[in-house]
Amino acid sequence: MSADTGHVEAEPGLYARLGVEPDADLDALRSAYRSLARRLHPDLQQADGPDTQLAMAAVNEAWEVLSDPLRRERYDLERRRRLQEAEAAARARSARGPAAVLRPEQPEAVRFVVTRKDAWLAAMAMRIRFLAGYAGRSAAQAMLLRHPGTARDAWEALVPLICGQLVLDVGERIRSARACGAAPLDLANAASLIGLHVYGEQLVAGSTGLGWDDRLRHAEMVDRMYETLAYELPRELVQALGSSPRVVRRLNRGR
Numbered sequence: 001m002s003a004d005t006g007h008v009e010a011e012p013g014l015y016a017r018l019g020v021e022p023d024a025d026l027d028a029l030r031s032a033y034r035s036l037a038r039r040l041h042p043d044l045q046q047a048d049g050p051d052t053q054l055a056m057a058a059v060n061e062a063w064e065v066l067s068d069p070l071r072r073e074r075y076d077l078e079r080r081r082r083l084q085e086a087e088a089a090a091r092a093r094s095a096r097g098p099a100a101v102l103r104p105e106q107p108e109a110v111r112f113v114v115t116r117k118d119a120w121l122a123a124m125a126m127r128i129r130f131l132a133g134y135a136g137r138s139a140a141q142a143m144l145l146r147h148p149g150t151a152r153d154a155w156e157a158l159v160p161l162i163c164g165q166l167v168l169d170v171g172e173r174i175r176s177a178r179a180c181g182a183a184p185l186d187l188a189n190a191a192s193l194i195g196l197h198v199y200g201e202q203l204v205a206g207s208t209g210l211g212w213d214d215r216l217r218h219a220e221m222v223d224r225m226y227e228t229l230a231y232e233l234p235r236e237l238v239q240a241l242g243s244s245p246r247v248v249r250r251l252n253r254g255r
């Protein structure tokens with residue numbers, strides 16, 4: 001349960017990864033991060049397997065965002081928005097009265113109904129955000145090399161905006177990924193590529209409400225994020241998903 005809102009989060013967030021409350025100060029964040037980093041360090045593990053690497057990457061991402069005041073403020077705004085959406089969806093489910101699983105560990109006042117499908121989709125959305133966040137930070141670094149003199153924050157600020165687009169219609173995108181032959185472990189990655197295609201189409205069509213310069217910056221990030229995520233998938237699957245959206249090229253062609 002979130003200490004600052006009194007409601008249940010729809011999915012584990014960055015604070016949960018560090019095991020701290022949302023109102024934790026920098027010293028508490030640093031202490032929690034160091035404790036987890038020592039516990040997950042490869043030198044202290046029996047084997048540096050993919051589970052340990054993924055856990056450490058998740059902890060590093062949480063620290064990188066929450067230790068930066070500007071990035072933490074943006075994350076908190078996005079977190080509150082997701083909480084409000086999750087609570088609205090929970091009220092709607094309760095009004096319909098579906099067969100569901102109650103969360104018994106929560107106080108009665110903040111219990112809400114969560115179906116197994118909802119829980120699975122929330123987990124997939126979290127995985128998509130994690131993968132897209134990693135690709136987005138890589139893309140932002142590439143943009144700094146491509147555009148010397150630009151500010152890192154200007155590119156990194158685009159990452160949560162694009163990630164937010166990728167977790168829309170998760171269920172439909174997962175079904176599309178399956179139809180293209182994605183294996184279970186590749187579903188989140190494949191759904192991310194589908195989301196990047198959709199957002200790329202919106203940028204080309206000019207339906208995002210962004211000006212030309214902002215559309216071009218978003219397009220550069222989308223193309224680079226697609227390359228990063230596609231590299232982890234079999235070539236046949238990437239081709240079935242549609243290959244690179246080439247948003248920048250299409251934007252410049254239609255200018």
